[in-house]
Amino acid sequence: MSILEEGLPYPLGATWDGLGVNFAVFSAHAEQIDLCLFDPSGRREIARMALPEQTDEVFHGYLPNARAGLLYGFRAHGPYNPQHGHRFNPNKLLLDPYAKQLAGEVRWSDALYGYRLHSPRADLSFDRRDSAPGMPKAVVIDGSFNWGDDRPPNVPWGETVIYEAHLRGLTMLRPDVLHHERGTFAALASPPMIEHYKRLGITAVELLPIHAFVQDRRLVEMGLKNFWGYNSLAFFAPEPRYLSDGSLNEMKVAIRRLHAAGIEVVLDVVYNHTAEGSEEGATLSFRGLDNLSYYRQETHDWRRCVNDTGCGNTVNLSHPRVLQLVMDSLRYWVEHYHVDGFRFDLGTVLGRETHGFDPGSGFFDAVRQDPALSRVKLISEPWDIGPGGYQLGNHPPGFAEWNDKFRDSTRRFWRGDGGQRPEFAARIAGSSDLFDKRSRKPWASVNFVSSHDGYTLADTTSYERRHNEANGEDNRDGHGENYSSNWGVEGPSSDPEIRATRARVARAMLATVLFAQGTPMLLAGDEFGRTQNGNNNAYAQDNETSWVDWRKAATPEGEALVDFIGRLIELRRAHKVLHCNRFLHGLDQPAPGVLDIAWFDENGAPVSPDAWNDHRERTLTLRRAKPRADGAVPLVTLMMNPTPEDRAFALPPPKLPTTILCDTAAPEAPERLAEGDRVTVAGRSAVLLMSLHPPVRRGRPPKLEAISGDDQA
Structure with missing residues (x-):
């Protein structure tokens, strides 16, 4: 075995240059860090050498003649003094924070903890057992890959339609995918799946976490698994289970294939x-390397981790080296895997400084100025459980945000709740009250009615109470208020009337998502009625509860719903005002007597202030207008009737030939001319219409004609 040479402090991690491997790892408080090498099985430690040099708090060394494929880990020496935030224990093998690939997985035992787990002194005690047998090892990689002419689709935000999916759950039950590839990147970009994406018309696949993660010990002991994966251990390494052949290139090939189909890939990170976990959790990597730097500690008690996340610890993004870790990770996925964007879990945490959330925090500033990251799609989940943790609308320019207000108001409106019209109107008009500042655009609002966290769309119309018993928490976990309705029976029903009502409400909510201002997001499987049997927190269900059941897609009802959603997406694409790139406030008049956005009652009259505040009123008409390049002005009108009775809606003035583009009560009906001055909108349904106001010219006005299809010049 070669002797470690001095090496370089950058880049961090393990870097193979063809002649050897450079190792570099940050620790501000360690006294010594050992490089530990393992045999190809990862079971036997074959060498242990102290990294010989330290520069700017980075320990580093170069191992000549080492090759890609080498398995390694670190051990850190320093004070074990939890009262002062230090938890060094060289008996614990530590994963490199910059590990690009993992071999093996965490195998739980008490040896993985830096203290004696059942000691009366708790985490103030010290454990001397070697944790290496239960730890995954980092793998030195050769990152070369032939990307050929791969180009990011660069779909404009205004034309983006997101499809949120769990990589494993999406294809585990897909019958036309090779069995050994199901649940992996190979299946994600298989021909049948790409055909499905194209049939729907989505433009981006947003994947739940694919970073290598840990199965929580509590869940393992309960016979469950952390299915969602919000338990990251390695910010640079794909989860090994998601690679059917174990090769990192499988993910790159998948992304290249999706790009060739015009589909972007967004990672939930x-x-x-x-x-x-908390200060009582295991010592796997960051805690053992430099607990005081990597995690926020309570100011009055450095022994305790700040827990703004609800997961036991909070990453300290205020530390420059920790911020560098996150930035290096993000750039790595963009530059080495060509991903097209990120959705940041509990994004408010990332913007927290010592005084609280700050849209000008170091993290936001670093991302916004980065030449690579500032050009990809950036989406935040704008809340956490810390003080002042709800920050919807308060993120900086360049970021979109999940809009739970849109979800809740849409569910309540179509459930028929009273007093919803003002809130619902604000949400489907792009939530300008939240986002119209600092030159942000309507796309900043990510609109959805269902996501991985909560009910599926089908369950939103089938359950009024959560049914999370399988999670082992006595049905106490998950959202308590889902603004759902079972429409007569809890769970599955064979009653034709109940089934028809559920289907009609679901279609109306889908139309709301896709015809609203903002960025629409669909949950995988909603396009053909996927159910989780009322489980609204299926994070631990790596089974048929969470897996997408593709048999539903093959039923007549499933086929029809897929086609219906494809039609909604095509209408959104064809009519530019449905994805307008600026907020509409009813202040511009693109045609005489026509405002860019206006609201009407079912009699075709503008909604009065008193009517807005009348809790008994439920129906609503929204009209938007945007001039074409030739001066003509398409008027796109959405009539919405959440009541159980059919209503005859009057067409707002001016009188123009009008085409019914879509009726959610008759999803297969073709486009057709509206007859007379009123349009019947069935109960719990929406109708989309369009008329064309001609260019304003002097002299005799041109003949008016109803049109349909693409209204973009």
Whole structure:
């Protein structure tokens, strides 16, 4: 075995240059860090050498003649003094924070903890057992890959339609995917799946966490698994289970294939906490390397981790080296895997400084100025459980945000709740009250009615109470108020009337998502009625509860719903005012007597202030207008009737030939001319219409004609 040479402090991690491997790892408080090498099985430690040099708080060394494929880990020497935030224990093998690939997985035992787990002194005690047998090892990689002419689709935000999916759950039950590839990147970009994405018309796949993560010990002991993966251990390494052949290139090939189909890939990333948990959690990586730097500690008690995440610890993004870790990770996925964007779990945490949330925090500033990251799609989940943790609308320019207000108001409106019209109107008009500042655009609002966290769309119309018994928490976990309705029976029903009502409400909510201002997001499987049997927190269900059941897609009802959603997406694409790139406030008049956005009652009259505040009124008409390049002005009108009775809606003036583009009560009906001055909108349904106001010219006005299809010049 070669002797370690001095090496370089950058880049961090393990870097193979063809002649050897440079190792570099940050620790501000360690006294010594050992490099530990393992045999190819990862079971036997074959060498242990102290990194010979330290520069700017980075320990480093170069191992000549080492090759890609080498398995390694670190051990850190220093004070074990939890009262002062230090938890060094060289008996614990530590994963490199910059590990690009993992071999093996965490195998739980008490040896993985830095203290004696059942000692009366708790985490003030010290454990001397070697944790290496239960730890995954980092793998030195050769990152070369032939990307050929791969180009990011660069879909404009205004034309983006997101499809949120769990990589494993999406294809585990897909019958036309090779069995050994199901649940992996190979299946994600298989021809049948790409055909499905194209049939729907979505433009981006947003994947739940694919960073290598840990199965929580509590869940393992309960016979469950952390299915969602919000328990990251390695910010640079794909989860090994998601690679059917174990090769990192499988993910790159998948992304290249999706790009060739015009589909972007967005990763849900977890930088707010790690899998090590609270101060009583395991010592797997960051805690053992430099607990005081990597995690926020309570100011009055450095022994305790700040827990703004609800997961036991909070990553300290205020530390420059920790911020560098996150930035290096993000750039790595963009530059080495060509991903097109990120959705930041508990994004408020990332913007926290010592005084609280700050849209000008170091993290936001670093991302916004970065030449690579500032050009990809950035989405935040704008809340956490810390003080002042709800920050919807308060993120900086360049970021979109999940809009739970849109979800809740849409569910309540279509459930028929009273007094919803003002809130609902604000949400489907792009939530300008939240986002119209600092030159932000309507796309900043990510609109959805269902996501991985909560009910599926089908369950929103089938259950009024959560049914999370399988999670082992006595049905106490998950959202308590889901603004759902079972429409007569809890769970599955064979009653034709109940089934028809559920289907009609679901279609109306889908139309709301896709015809509202903002960025629409669909949950995988909603396009053909996927159910989780009322479980609204299926994070621990790596089974058929969470897996997408593709048999539903093959039923007549499933086929029809897929086609219906495809039609909604195509209408959104074809009519520019449905994805307008600026907020509409009813102040511009693109045609005489026509405002860019206006609201009407079912009699075709503008909604009065008193009517807005009347809790008994439920129906609503929204009209938007945007001039074409030739001066003509398409008027797109959405009539919405959440009541159980059919209503005859009057067409707002001016009188123009009008085409019914879509009727959610008759999803297969073709486009057709509206007859007369009124349009019947069935109960719990929406109708989309369009008319064309001609260019304003002097002299005799041109003949008016109803049109349909693409209204973009």
